[in-house]
Amino acid sequence: MNSFLTIAMPKGRIFEEAVELLRKANFQLPPEFDDSRKLILEVEEENLRFILAKPMDVVTYVEHGVADIGIAGKDVMLEEERDVYELLDLKISACYLAVAGLPDTTLSDVAPRVASKYPNVASGYFREQGEQVEIIKLNGSIELAPLIGLAELIVDIVSTGQTLKENGLVEYARIADVTSRLVANPVSYRIKEQRITEIVERLTPVIESLKR
Amino acid sequence: MTKPFMFEKPLGMRDTLPLLYETKQVIRNKMSEEIKQWGYQFIETPALEFYETIGETSAILDAQLFKLLDQQGHTLVLRPEMTTPIARVAASKLLKQQIPTRLAYSENVYRAQQIEGGKPVEFEQIGIECIGNGSISADAEIISLLVSVLKEAGLDGFKISIGHVGFLQELFTGILGNEERAAVLRKFLYEKNYVGYREHIKFLPLSSIDKQRLIQFISLQGGEETIENAMQLLENGRGKETLYELKELYMQLKEFGVEPYISFDLTLVSHMSYYTGTLFEVYAGQVGSLIGNGGRYDSLFQKFDWDTPATGFAIRMDRLTEALGELNAREPIECVLFSQEHRQEALAYARKRRTEGRRVAIQDINAVQNVDAFTATFSDVQFFIGKGGASRDE
Numbered sequence: 001m002n003s004f005l006t007i008a009m010p011k012g013r014i015f016e017e018a019v020e021l022l023r024k025a026n027f028q029l030p031p032e033f034d035d036s037r038k039l040i041l042e043v044e045e046e047n048l049r050f051i052l053a054k055p056m057d058v059v060t061y062v063e064h065g066v067a068d069i070g071i072a073g074k075d076v077m078l079e080e081e082r083d084v085y086e087l088l089d090l091k092i093s094a095c096y097l098a099v100a101g102l103p104d105t106t107l108s109d110v111a112p113r114v115a116s117k118y119p120n121v122a123s124g125y126f127r128e129q130g131e132q133v134e135i136i137k138l139n140g141s142i143e144l145a146p147l148i149g150l151a152e153l154i155v156d157i158v159s160t161g162q163t164l165k166e167n168g169l170v171e172y173a174r175i176a177d178v179t180s181r182l183v184a185n186p187v188s189y190r191i192k193e194q195r196i197t198e199i200v201e202r203l204t205p206v207i208e209s210l211k212r
Numbered sequence: 213m214t215k216p217f218m219f220e221k222p223l224g225m226r227d228t229l230p231l232l233y234e235t236k237q238v239i240r241n242k243m244s245e246e247i248k249q250w251g252y253q254f255i256e257t258p259a260l261e262f263y264e265t266i267g268e269t270s271a272i273l274d275a276q277l278f279k280l281l282d283q284q285g286h287t288l289v290l291r292p293e294m295t296t297p298i299a300r301v302a303a304s305k306l307l308k309q310q311i312p313t314r315l316a317y318s319e320n321v322y323r324a325q326q327i328e329g330g331k332p333v334e335f336e337q338i339g340i341e342c343i344g345n346g347s348i349s350a351d352a353e354i355i356s357l358l359v360s361v362l363k364e365a366g367l368d369g370f371k372i373s374i375g376h377v378g379f380l381q382e383l384f385t386g387i388l389g390n391e392e393r394a395a396v397l398r399k400f401l402y403e404k405n406y407v408g409y410r411e412h413i414k415f416l417p418l419s420s421i422d423k424q425r426l427i428q429f430i431s432l433q434g435g436e437e438t439i440e441n442a443m444q445l446l447e448n449g450r451g452k453e454t455l456y457e458l459k460e461l462y463m464q465l466k467e468f469g470v471e472p473y474i475s476f477d478l479t480l481v482s483h484m485s486y487y488t489g490t491l492f493e494v495y496a497g498q499v500g501s502l503i504g505n506g507g508r509y510d511s512l513f514q515k516f517d518w519d520t521p522a523t524g525f526a527i528r529m530d531r532l533t534e535a536l537g538e539l540n541a542r543e544p545i546e547c548v549l550f551s552q553e554h555r556q557e558a559l560a561y562a563r564k565r566r567t568e569g570r571r572v573a574i575q576d577i578n579a580v581q582n583v584d585a586f587t588a589t590f591s592d593v594q595f596f597i598g599k600g601g602a603s604r605d606e
Contacts, residue, residue, distance in 0.1 A: 065500015083501075085404040089411075181407055187495045187502070190373055190477070193433065 224333030
């Protein structure tokens with residue numbers, strides 16, 4: 001029994017690394033995969049269907065069960081807290097969530113503000129620190145916020161630190177390490193257990209070998 | 213005066229329109245008939261309960277409760293599930309008359325704090341509780357009943373995964389030594405975070421054999437062989453009894469003939485310590501969330517000063533309806549249109565049709581602005597209009 005499986009893939013930064021990983025694990029992906037503008041791609045030989053979603057949305061598709069499994073960044077999982085299985089650390093697209101700001105920033109006594117694409121992660125972190133801050137949600141170019149005075153600090157993902165440096169920002173704290181994860185819908189994980197386990201088993205040695 | 217929010221409802225609240233209503237009712241009737249045939253009696257309890265009685269003892273997270281105050285300032289909750297209210301009724305009254313007691317319900321429950329649409333806050337649950345029966349036969353009975361009820365509803369291709377809280381507990385405390393450490397690992401399982409689980413184990417001060425046992429534990433799901441695999445993981449017999457229980461349960465389920473629907477998943481955990489023995493979840497491929505769940509909750513009654521075991525299940529009607537897919541074809545409704553002078557004939561005709569089991573709407577034609585549009589929705593239309601004799605037309 002080889003049931004049909006839908007995989008949600010994140011477009012953008014993580015996509016290429018994820019595709020490379022799947023190819024290394026011997027998945028027969030179509031050649032047009034890399035530059036297609038289609039949002040749904042089927043690979044009949046493998047009985048697989050790929051859907052291409054925004055990285056932030058992958059866990060949403062998986063939680064609702066329209067995708068059985070997906071590849072999602074840990075940053076998104078921390079932010080969204082969706083009801084999905086986190087099966088495997090793919091160890092790709094490594095980066096981390098950090099607090100950053102202009103050098104010598106002190107939080108305002110009146111209403112300290114923090115800008116972030118990850119409002120839940122940011123408010124959770126500052127609550128843990130015992131700091132009362134107000135969170136401002138932004139959708140991108142978070143580095144702009146402290147430069148122009150929207151917020152004193154930002155919470156964002158950092159991979160090389162280059163963007164921070166070029167904009168004269170410094171890192172204040174590291175919140176959590178981030179890599180991409182293989183996630184599964186709870187029902188699919190039971191109903192299509194064999195297929196999903198098989199994928200996990202195909203990916204595991206590839207991830208192990210890449211580590212070295 | 214403010215304008216009413218006609219198109220808006222509080223997040224997660226849904227309307228049930230006629231077609232869905234009828235479909236649900238047909239499904240509900242089939243299910244409750246089956247439940248009654250197994251000797252379970254339906255009861256109703258109020259939607260509002262005291263927070264101290266229902267809220268705190270319930271298995272539902274506090275953040276998911278709708279709370280409000282009554283005139284005396286008591287905190288009330290909209291019931292988030294039915295097991296605790298039924299335990300309250302049983303403990304205060306029914307258990308004094310009969311033990312074991314078999315009860316059933318079909319009620320709306322309320323769980324707040326949804327972050328977005330797509331998930332209802334108010335939904336119906338159909339379920340049963342078998343109270344005062346600590347035997348494995350009771351577990352087998354309710355799981356078999358669950359299978360029958362789902363089949364009666366018309367669902368096929370569903371799967372029931374059975375686990376045991378005791379096994380997990382014995383294995384974890386056996387390897388880790390104390391409850392605190394076990395709780396950390398259990399939390400990872402509850403959050404379905406296998407990556408975190410494996411990472412956490414890496415840094416535990418354990419022998420590599422023990423680490424391997426904990427890693428292997430998360431693959432303990434599948435068919436009957438899962439129990440044997442679990443047996444291999446145990447050392448010095450701790451936790452064996454729970455596996456014998458599962459074995460016995462499986463044997464009994466075979467006698468009921470429901471084993472094709474059964475699989476095992478020893479990684480199943482419930483949050484807090486609500487379930488105390490076997491627990492199970494129901495999945496159907498068509499829906500991305502649980503159709504139903506249940507299990508043994510032997511300690512709940514202690515909160516109501518009774519020391520009695522109990523087991524039960526609850527099925528989510530909304531998800532079941534979704535899994536069944538098609539809505540029932542609409543029941544035909546006939547229409548009788550009349551003008552004043554033919555009213556008596558029209559009413560007599562409608563009465564006659566109704567005694568024949570038809571659904572008949574009667575309508576004064578003078579009150580209808582657009583006859584064609586109005587009659588278009590009926591399966592059959594009879595006219596009693598015009599001067600002189602009755603004119604009947606289709």
